Amino acid sequence: MRKSLFFFLLLITSSIGFGQSIDEPFSKTKMSKDLAVFKEIRQKVNSGLYKYRTKQQIDSVYNWAENEIKNLTTYREFYNLISEVTDYEGSLHNDTSIPNKKRQNLRKEKTGYFPLSLKWIQGEWLINSKNGEIPLGAKIISINDIPISEVISELNKYYTTDGQNLTGKRLGIRTHFSKYFRLNYGLQTNFKIDYKKHNANKSEEIIINSVSYSKYYERFRARHSKPFDQIYYADLDYDQKYSFQKIDSLSGLLTIHSFSMGNESSEEHKEYAKFLDSVFTKIKENKIANLIVDVRQNGGGDDPNDLVTYSYLTQRKFQENKQAWISFKKIPLLKYYNIGIPKFIRPLLVGKYNRQLQDNFPLEKDKNYYQNENSDDHTIRLPKKNAFTGNIYLLISPAVASAGSLFASMVAGNENTITIGEETIGGYYGHNGHTPMEYKLPKSKIVTRFSIVNLEQDVPQKSNQSYNRGLLPDLEVTQSFEDFIKNIDTQMNYTLELLKAE
Known part of the structure; x- marks a missing residue:
């Protein structure tokens, strides 16, 4: 809800002094430090932390995350872990994002991305592209031997919704399926796709080469369903x-x-x-x-x-x-x-915002x-x-x-x-x-954004x-x-x- 009690200076500043690939190694020490900071932020700032989950459930997911770090080696894997915890809370206003330079580098990647547009129709994920390697309307069964149901379950964490809603996640997945797949599974040389044509008795298999980040979105913009669902993406007058x-x-x-x-x-x-x-x-x-x-x-x-x-x-x-x-x-x-100004003068600038908060929540x-x-x-x-x-x-x-x-x-x-x-x-x-607020984790520079008013x-x-x-x-x-x-x-x-x- 775009209602603001005051104007926050929310500048997402680019990181300096560390690598820009999401696949680079990232130390477990840094992961543990950032996870602890992330947890502290949620506990002290986020009024919705226990809106849909009990304290026991939230404690449990953090215990899981802390133990999971020992199995992680890369920045991408840590980002996925933070995304999982973010999504678990259950708020559509939650968002966790990588730094600008890393995001810009994703956009420059020339290969590794799933090439086809998909859309959920009556319980199935269907091909939403014409004149492609797989016919329009064909049902996806698996990708690289991973059942599509498992793929979707993994990708759900990237698109937050209120409570335990799942229908809303289909919007993010239909738009960003290729990017989410890359974030979760890494870059792929090609994709082995098991699919079934509409009303067919047998499934078929095909291997398709990956495409660039930009090529996927170019194809998405030319999707079959655009005449029907473009209003969702339009910048309306x-x-x-x-x-x-x-x-x-x-x-x-x-x-x-x-x-x-x-x-x-x-x-x-x-x-x-x-x-x-x-x-x-x-x-x-x-x-x-x-x-x-x-x-x-x-x-x-x-x-x-x-x-x-x-x-x-x-x-x-x-x-x-x-x-x-x-x-x-x-x-x-x-x-x-995350307001993009030196730490030592932040208390001076947020003083008036604190007073407004106290006036509005007395x-x-x-x-x-x-x-x-x-x-x-x-x-x-x-x-x-x-x-x-x-x-x-x-x-x-x-x-x-x-x-x-x-x-x-x-x-x-x-x-x-x-x-x-x-x-x-x-x-x-x-x-x-x-009222949205943003914080930046000190080691990974991951930005977490959430709204603070529990309604x-x-x-x-x-x-x-x-x-x-x-x-x-x-x-x-x-x-x-x-x-x-x-x-x-x-x-x-x-x-x-x-x-x-x-």
């Missing part, structure tokens, strides 16, 4: 982020691809507010009874766009959060804080610091006078995150809402968000909703194989058929 259209005399479609429109003072937010007021005035005047709300590409954005939108789709009083807290009074461990309870009733997050909001009272059909997908998942979860909590699609990457009951969202208890999962649909609908081949929207067509049956 303001007039592409939302729209409304009538479907028939009784039904309409409200599409919101993003809440990135600035806060109350921005012109883009003001234009969006005018759009909503106009749309819902017309909906009421035209006696629209059914409204499809499509947020399948909404990865979040700025407050209060999500809340203003919800005020047109509810009949209840509401607030953004039931509670929100952080785990420190003053920013800890400043010597590792209530101390069990050594944590909570917002009070004066916080904007706890402001009681009312439905708009033209708020919709008919049937809502909410379309969701794994791409729905942060402010998008907060909004979707609130709408899904309405009694007049049917939720259709796939589980969201963002949690239903809450998440860690709002409990203002949503009702639902019998079909697990605490450690994203928003679960009432009706799970995924794209079919036939619609994948034709780039047809299975979920939208399913919803339109529901409306016809009403």
Whole structure:
């Protein structure tokens, strides 16, 4: 969620004085030092450390990591270990990245990368490239004799999600499969691929040469599914982020691809507010009874766009959060804080940020610091006078995150809402968000980024909703194989058929 209490000076500085290959040797002493620092950072700064895992579970994963170091020899292997621990916590706002120069060197690599684009369709990983060595739509069974299920399980650690959500990880894997494979397994000369054509009885085997980093992404940009899923990757202009259209005399479609429109003072937010007021005035005047709300590409954005939108789709009083807290009074461990300035003057620069944190989280309870009733997050909001009272059909997908998942979860909590699609990457009951912070490990220069505010969202208890999962649909609908081949929207067509049956 791109809501900030203050502006942090987050400069990712390049490392000086050590090698730039991720495959270089890296000493166990340095690994142990950095793992200890990483653990200390999480314990002192990250309020979400025990959100989805018990203390016993977190202690166990660190014990595993400490023991695992004895089996590691390279920088890449250590980065993978830190990624594993990062992912285990369960927060889509967690991110662990290698230094810029190492990342730039990956991009320069001329060989070693998997050459084909893949996409998850109905439980299988399919070829998403036309005119390649393997036919479009063929199912991958194994790569270099590793079952694809095992490959995916290994690569999941690189794309974090809230709780124990798995659907969201498919987004990162479909985009960066080749890079993730290289990070996990190293550079490969070629790939032995066992695959099966659609409806074939027997599998086939082929050996394909590796390609460069840039060649893989060139092929990904030319993927078969681009006409269908490009909106997820697009840098949207303001007039592409939302729209409304009538479907028939009784039904309409409200599409919101993003809440990135600035806060109350921005012109883009003001234009969006005018759009909503106009749309819902017309909906009421035209006696629209059914409204499809499509947020399948909404990865979040700025407050209060999500809340203003919800005020047109509810009949209840509401607030953004039931509670929100952080785990420190003053920013800890400043010597590792990644702001690109000398350590000795960092306390001077972060002083005002500490005061703002203390103003926003003034209530101390069990050594944590909570917002009070004066916080904007706890402001009681009312439905708009033209708020919709008919049937809502909410379309969701794994791409729905942060402010998008907060909004979707609130709408899904309405009694007049049917939720259709796939589980969201963002949690239903809450998440860690709002304010990102970055730290840099001293030896490896690995940067760890996470959001520090632990949020409990203002949503009702639902019998079909697990605490450690994203928003679960009432009706799970995924794209079919036939619609994948034709780039047809299975979920939208399913919803339109529901409306016809009403």
